[in-house]
Amino acid sequence: MLEDFTQFHDADHKIKLVDEDDRRSEGRASGRKLGFDLPLVSIIITNYNYGRFLIEAVDSALAQTYPRIECIIVDDASTDESEVILATIRRRNPQVEIISHRANQGQTAAFGTGFAASSGEYVVFLDADDILLPTFVETHIFVHFSLRTAVGFTSSDMLQSTKGGVVRTSWIAFGDFIASGRGLRKERLRPFGLSSGLWPFEEAPLNDIESRIHFIDAHDWENWVSAPTSGNCFRRDALTLFLGGRTSMDMRFHGDTYLNKGVRLVSGVALIDAPLTIYRIHGGNGYAGHAELCGVHSADPMKAFKAEYAAWRAVVDRLIDEGDALAARLGSDRYVSALLCLQKSYAVHPDFQQYESLARYIETRLAARAEAMRLCLGADGFEELSRRIRRARKGQIASKRRAPRPWTRPIAEFCLTFGRLLSLPELIKLGDQLWHF
Known part of the structure; x- marks a missing residue:
């Protein structure tokens, strides 16, 4: 179900999104009365001079199959047509809160502004040039509910789109980690029961969750492998550790790298092996210059290194x-x-x-x-x-x-592969340790 992307293309190869009214009448929710409310999810759209993409980003947030969404737009003093587009959104979607910075402050400050205005127990930061697929929030919340280890955020794979068409269906660093077999912890998963009376859908978004979820534990110094901004769903209480407070954030850019590193450091992350976001590559991205190709840098390596630094x-x-x-x-x-x-x-x-x-x-x-x-x-x-x-x-x-140890990676891969095939958690753990040796 999650790999069928044909529904997002029309005859002109443009991305189609579900209409808000259609979602309410024909969504996946069963209509069952809930004993308790599902958590509110705040989708915070940060925009700077991406007015031409903004309506599609908002529509994708409002087209979520998950029933409890609040949408907030933070415009970071755009100088393009964003003001006109925001007026249209305000008229068409009065439930969307719009906050405008008087002066440009950068991505990290925009995150902080949106976070302070939000109230959801879970938070998604959506870049205005990206698009969430309709089951993004539903899948992330289902995974959070199915985890025995309460991680700080979940991170799902991303499609890469150029000129209105999907070129790639995976993020290389993300995919390499999944393919290595590291982080599989079936004992930490208990698929959330559909008969609980809380979950409003007739079926699970991931029927094979045990093989789709990979963990990176807290205090693990693995390099950044999770998705960029729009692929992540954070626990609110994890974000409070790194946003707000007395410290003023003077880092204008790389806010997603900062939050991913910080939250993962203290609370860990669960990777979802399913593409749930469209990352649009249009020539003006802050990071990628073109869709990824093995052996070829998709972005200026120095820019990526400086972001990590x-x-x-x-x-x-x-x-x-x-x-x-x-x-x-x-x-x-x-x-x-x-x-x-x-x-x-x-x-x-x-x-x-x-x-x-x-x-x-x-x-x-x-x-x-x-x-x-x-x-x-x-x-x-x-x-x-x-x-x-x-x-x-x-x-x-x-x-x-010290000279590198070339023998460790093959042994680590051997342990990970056979540990996974034979369901031997100790062998998998050994493989994890050897990978970092």
């Missing part, structure tokens, strides 16, 4: 600047583990001559906030954290210099 630093800043509040919410042990994980993970991010090296960045920030951190963790706890951070840095510098 900026997001890593922003997560460090957030954890340290909000150290007292976050240590209280996470617990001191998990808070310390998160900082240690970041120190270990810097090895996968490049250093740039024009920017401060990441190697000592956490130590520098801890020293600058030493007094506050001692109050937060206690004098002994702070000294222990500082000692472990220094030791982790030295270990990672040594590992960067």
Whole structure:
């Protein structure tokens, strides 16, 4: 069902979306009376000079089969035809809340504005040039309900579209992780019961959920493999750890990388092996320049590296600047583990001559906030954290210099493949560990 994309093309190869009135009368919901309300899902559309795509993005949000949606548009002081388009949306869809920045502030600030105005227990950030397929929210909420491990967000695969047609049906980094067999944890899944009286649909959006869901655990420093902005559905309480508060976010771009890294670090992520979003490539994207092709960069590699660098630093800043509040919410042990994980993970991010090296960045920030951190963790706890951070840095510098171990990946793939075939979780876990060795 999820792989049938023909319904999204008409004779002129333009994407067709379900009309709002048709959705209400012919949707998948069974009409059964619910004992409790389903959670509200906030779809926050961020727009800067994408007026030509905005109506399709809004229509895709309102065409969701899931019955409890709020839609908020944040316009970041666009200078194109967006103002006229927003007036049309306001007239046609008065239920859509529209917020306009007086001055351009960047993607991360737009996320924060929309988040502050929203009230959903789950939050989706939709780039204005992308489109959600009709079962996006239904599938993500079904997966959240089916997880024994309450992850910070779920991330689904994406279609890549150019000139109104779908070119690719998978994101390479996402697909490579799925194909490796890593992260399969059947014991963490319990498909949500359709007969519970809560779920309003007659059938599940994923009948084979055990083979479709892959986990990346909290405190895992795996490189970014989850989908870009529009492929993710966050728990609200996970986002509160990284948006709002006393720290002002001065990172204008790469907000999706920042949130993906930060939320995954503390709460983990579940990947959904199903494409549920259309990522539109139109020549003016912030990242991709063309649909992915194996062996060919789809974006400027330096731009991608700098996004990783900026997001890593922003997560460090957030954890340290909000150290007292976050240590209280996470617990001191998990808070310390998160900082240690970041120190270990810097090895996968490049250093740039024009920017401060990441190697000592956490130590520098801890020293600058030493007094506050001692109050937060206690004098002994702070000294222990500082000692472990220094030791982790030295270990990672040594590992960067060490010759690679080419034998580990084949053995890891062997363990993962046969562990999956024979349903041996310990063998799969060994494969996971060898992959990072």
